[in-house]
Amino acid sequence: MKIGVIGGGQLGRMLALAGTPLGMNFAFLDPAPDACAQALGEHIRADYGDQDHLRQLADEVDLVTFEFESVPAETVAFLSQFVPVYPCAESLRIARDRWFEKSMFKELSIPTPAFADIQSQADLDAAAASIGLPAVLKTRTLGYDGKGQKVLRAASDVVDAFAELGSVPCLLEGFVPFSGEVSLVAVRGRDGETRFYPLVHNTHDSGILSLSVASSDHPLQALAEDYASRVLNKLNYVGVLAFEFFEVDGGLKANEIAPRVHNSGHWTIEGAECSQFENHLRAVAGLPLGSTAKVGESAMLNFIGEVPDVRKVMAIDDCHLHHYGKAFKVGRKVGHATLRCADRATLDAKIAAVQALIAQA
Amino acid sequence: MKIGVIGGGQLGRMLALAGTPLGMNFAFLDPAPDACAQALGEHIRADYGDQDHLRQLADEVDLVTFEFESVPAETVAFLSQFVPVYPCAESLRIARDRWFEKSMFKELSIPTPAFADIQSQADLDAAAASIGLPAVLKTRTLGYDGKGQKVLRAASDVVDAFAELGSVPCLLEGFVPFSGEVSLVAVRGRDGETRFYPLVHNTHDSGILSLSVASSDHPLQALAEDYASRVLNKLNYVGVLAFEFFEVDGGLKANEIAPRVHNSGHWTIEGAECSQFENHLRAVAGLPLGSTAKVGESAMLNFIGEVPDVRKVMAIDDCHLHHYGKAFKVGRKVGHATLRCADRATLDAKIAAVQALIAQA
Incomplete structure (x- = not known):
């Protein structure tokens, strides 16, 4: 079976x-001429809207999937004429736009921070007044790793904030005093079967994920699976979907979903x-x-900008x-380390050891 | 770092x-035009003695290693002029010839079945008389998966046996009434550090490995490591080496070594x-x-000829x-399954389940 992947980065x-x-x-x-997945398959070097090359891809493969969610809707629609595409166009449409995403959470009664659609500075002024500060202004599309967002703490931050993010459609989100960030990596097969990995505690550094630690018997596991199931079934989703939550007052508030394999699942x-x-x-191929059972105690540490002394x-x-196998560049994810240990104390000691190497790099 | 591999099969x-x-x-x-490793790297399609292409390989890579031991000595010598080659030429010279191999075991006081060098039918007649029957006649080089050997049970089997194996240099080996076959996969770094995986119990079917089960606290582990260490240090070996033993009367008799990653280590x-x-x-790259610690209870089942219903x-x-990713063909290794379970009872049940699928294929 030959799989087509839109995007040829580390996830591919x-x-x-x-x-x-x-x-x-x-x-x-x-x-990208240096797409790092090309070591492991054919590289069709073309823009995501290049219909000749999309058609070539469709003709060569049995199905198409994605390694990022910002794929143009036209690309998905075009490919879908010729070849099965998973996850489906509707899943991508929802997941790549924070307004659609948050509106879906609301529709499915999944708690999420207060939010408002922002199409102008006037919208922002009104929403900032009703939601209150602090709040976070985020572009509706194309944001990742803390890019395309701005924290608004005081009234002076609100002035001109819409223009600062490029005067593109945005979402204002009420600030949530969370005690932690967790993610659930879920998978749903073509036949509707779902499986869930253990919840992961995530730590970010300058908006970029730095550390993920897999939990054991997390008290919110069942709740997270319930919320994720609503989304998976609503979208008739096929493949892996990552669901990010804030831990708030012993419960969960949905932050966002990613319709793909996810850094917190590495x-x-x-x-x-x-x-x-x-x-x-397995899911996309039917x-x-x-x-999804855990093997030992496990954590992942990202290498940002450069890989420490191997x-x-x-x-x-x-x-x-x-x-x-990517060129090193400030702020770029260039690798990661996975730890798998017999017990949590050993894991914690080894996390510290890897963090020390990262600090030296 | 770019690694050159002589051979592009499943081990590559x-x-x-x-x-x-x-x-x-x-x-x-x-x-081979369809060498199955080519999905994961550059494929230089050339004979092993083709110096132009060997030179091309040497110029492109940082070091060269092998996925099989029958590489011509001239190939190793040629490559070694231009690029580091691991394991070294001497390791390959010994390992690819049963006479050199057995003689080394004897020199290192590693027990091995009685053996004799056979250059003619007259040699065979004499050796069969001194070693006794049953015995096994094996070609000194190029034998694998039970090929290039003949079991001699009666005097009538001895007649013409040298010609039957092609009148090439052979080794006659006394038959050993073994209770089991085990292998030790060892690795030695450029700095001389050695590590050993747990002993593996192997089961063969028509001369081809069918099942390997990793042991826990095997009583002969220390002895096997001692024998393997003698060989590794004698050869100043770098890389993975597999050591096959017969279990005889609570001890070990050396059968053969393979100077490479090995099926019983999958x-x-x-x-x-x-x-x-x-x-x-890691070893060849310094x-x-x-x-080498075991993660759970583990076994490997070979898929011979075809892969069962995936x-x-x-x-x-x-x-x-x-x-x-190889074409299916009778007697050909086309895949394997690894099992990793929490306990031995579960492992045994799953081995039976996979064996049932193999039987259906």
């Missing part, structure tokens, strides 16, 4: 590493029986889903290096 | 799957903290060795499919 690369042992081949459509490569990458491929990373037993 | 493929996350790239030199992909493939690459294989939780 890790999909191919998971899918090759299943007997799958891969083609990646990505305009620990599953070694830390779960079947990884998020393999499970995404194969039985794999076990010799030192590899010298830590239980530490698994994932080098994306 | 699994090396690349392990090395890509370490930031390595791969080039495979293999004459379970380590999921069943050990760091796989044999990653550890081989990086720190990874942990849907059914994948429906078994804890079962990991490894499809080599």
Whole structure:
């Protein structure tokens, strides 16, 4: 079976590493000449709107999936004429726009911070007054890793904020005094079967995920699965979907969903029986889903900007290096390490050891 | 770092799957147009003696390694002029010739079945008389998976046996009434550090490995490690080496070594903290060795000739499919499954489940 992937970055690369042992081949459509997934499959170098090359991809593969959600709707619609596309166009339409996403949460009675659609500075002024400050202004589309957003703490921050984010459609979101951030990586098969990985505690640094720690028997696991199930079934979703939540007063408020394999699920490569990458491929290919059970105690640490001394990373037993083969650049995700340990105390000690290497880099 | 591999079969493929996350790239030199490793790296399609293409490989890569031991000595010598080659030429010279191999065991006081060098039918007649029957006649080089050997049970089997194996240099080996076959996968770094995986119990079917089960606290582990250490240090070996033993009267008799990653080590992909493939690459690249600790209870079942219904294989939780992407052919290794379970009873039940699928295929 040949899988087409829109995007050829590290998520495509890790999909191919998971899918090759299943007997799958891969083609990646990505305009970047140095797309790092190309080591593991065919690289169709073209823009996402290039219909000739999209048609070539569709003709070569059995199905198409995505490694990012900002794929133009026209691209999805075009491909869907020729080849099965998972997740479906509607899933991408919702997930790539914060207004649609938040409105869906509301419709499904999933708690989420107060929010308002912002089409102008006047909208923002009115929403800031009704929602109150602090609040976060985010572009409706194309935001990631803390980009395309601004925290509004005082009235002076509100002035001109709409223009500062480019005068594009935005969402204003009430600030939530959360005690933690957790994510749930879920997978739904073509037949509607769902499976869920253990909740993950996430820590961010300058808006970019730095550390994910898989939980054991998290008290909010069942609640998170309930919320995620509503979304998965509403969208008739197929594949892996990541759901980010704020922990607030012992409950959860939905932050956002990502209709794809997700950075907070990278620990599953070694830390779960079947990884998020393999499970995404199993789902889109109509194969039985794999076990989401945890194997030991596991965490993931991102390498941002550069990979620390690989010799030192590899010298830590239980530490698994994932080098994306990308050029190093400030703020860029260039690799990660997964830890898998027998107990939590060992895990915590090894997290500290990897963090020390990151600090030295 | 770019790694050159002589041979582009499933072992090369699994090396690349392990090395890509370490930031390595791969080039495979293999004459087969359908060499299955080519999905994961550059394929230099050439004969193993083709010096122009060997030179091309040497110029492109940082070091060269092998996925099979029958590489011509001239190939190793030629490559070694231009690029580091691991394991070294002497390791390959010994390992690919049963006479050199057995003689080394004897020199290192490692017990091994009685053996004799056979250059003619007259040699065979004499050796059969002194060693006694039953015995096994094996070609000194190029034998694998039960090929290139003949069991001699009666005097009538001895007549013409040398001609039957092609009148090439052979080894006669006394038959050993063994209670089991075990293998030890060992790795030695450039700095001389050694690590060992747990002993594996192997079951063969028509001379081809069918099942490997990793042991826990095997009483012969220390002895096997002692024997393997003698060989590794004698050869100043770098990389993974597999050592096959017969279990005889509560001790071990050396059968053979393989100077490469080995089929009986495939379970380590999921069943050990760091796989044999990653550890081989770490060793040849001069990086720190990874942990050989077992993760759960693990076994490997070979798919010979064809891969069973992948849907059914994948429906078994804890079962990991490894499809080599090769055309199906009687007697050919085309894939394997790894099982990783919490306890031995579960493992045994799942081994039976996979065996049932193999029987149906």
